[in-house]
Amino acid sequence: MTTEIQLRDVTEEDLPIFFAQQLDPDANRMAAFTAKDPADRAAFTAHWAKILGDAGITIKTILFAGQVAGHVLSHGWFGEPEISFWLGREYWGRGLATKALSAFLGCVKTRPLYARAAKDNLASLRVLEKCGFTVCGQDRGFANARGKEIEEVILVLEPDEREGTER
Numbered sequence: 001m002t003t004e005i006q007l008r009d010v011t012e013e014d015l016p017i018f019f020a021q022q023l024d025p026d027a028n029r030m031a032a033f034t035a036k037d038p039a040d041r042a043a044f045t046a047h048w049a050k051i052l053g054d055a056g057i058t059i060k061t062i063l064f065a066g067q068v069a070g071h072v073l074s075h076g077w078f079g080e081p082e083i084s085f086w087l088g089r090e091y092w093g094r095g096l097a098t099k100a101l102s103a104f105l106g107c108v109k110t111r112p113l114y115a116r117a118a119k120d121n122l123a124s125l126r127v128l129e130k131c132g133f134t135v136c137g138q139d140r141g142f143a144n145a146r147g148k149e150i151e152e153v154i155l156v157l158e159p160d161e162r163e164g165t166e167r
């Protein structure tokens with residue numbers, strides 16, 4: 001089977017798939033800083049309306065073999081430009097997040113670009129590391145999916161002098 005991924009703009013039809021993907025308990029535990037109640041469809045709908053209506057956000061659906069595998073986005077909600085990504089459980093462990101993030105970084109050239117992950121979200125940290133991010137700090141924050149405050153790692157992708165990146 002091909003391991004090629006494609007990125008395309010999000011459509012309304014993707015949203016029920018994203019909703020199902022963000023319900024997975026293991027994914028929630030990993031991501032940690034999640035919605036208060038992932039099963040709350042009204043909150044999900046409101047959150048995604050905000051995402052899709054925000055001109056400062058770049059978001060792409062990740063397609064794998066023509067199927068909606070997940071999404072990747074950049075936002076500036078906390079001041080600095082920051083990325084985030086989520087894949088449906090059945091797509092994990094095949095290098096798809098790494099490929100999707102690499103492709104996304106070819107479209108979103110803002111640098112420095114930041115990312116945050118729970119300190120124990122080793123898969124996410126590894127994806128970020130493979131895509132060139134390095135650890136630049138630590139933080140603590142309340143993680144809805146853990147019901148407590150946990151440690152968080154902050155990473156940065158610095159400008160690549162060989163490429164024309166934008167600040």
Ligand SMILES: CC(C)(COP(=O)(O)OP(=O)(O)OC[C@H]1O[C@@H](n2cnc3c(N)ncnc32)[C@H](O)[C@@H]1OP(=O)(O)O)[C@@H](O)C(=O)NCCC(=O)NCCS
Nearest residue numbers: 027031086087092093094095096097098117122123124126
């Ligand atoms: C995190 C996530 C995107 C990873 O997707 P993926 O497609 O499986 O990632 P990849 O296959 O591209 O890479 C995962 C890497 O982490 C490694 N990894 C996975 N689980 C690991 C673990 N428990 N300990 C150490 N390394 C681990 C893999 O071996 C791989 O590294 P390698 O290529 O050097 O072998 C996916 O699990 C996900 O969507 N999780 C839920 C949401 C989430 O956590 N999003 C990130 C929020 S910051």
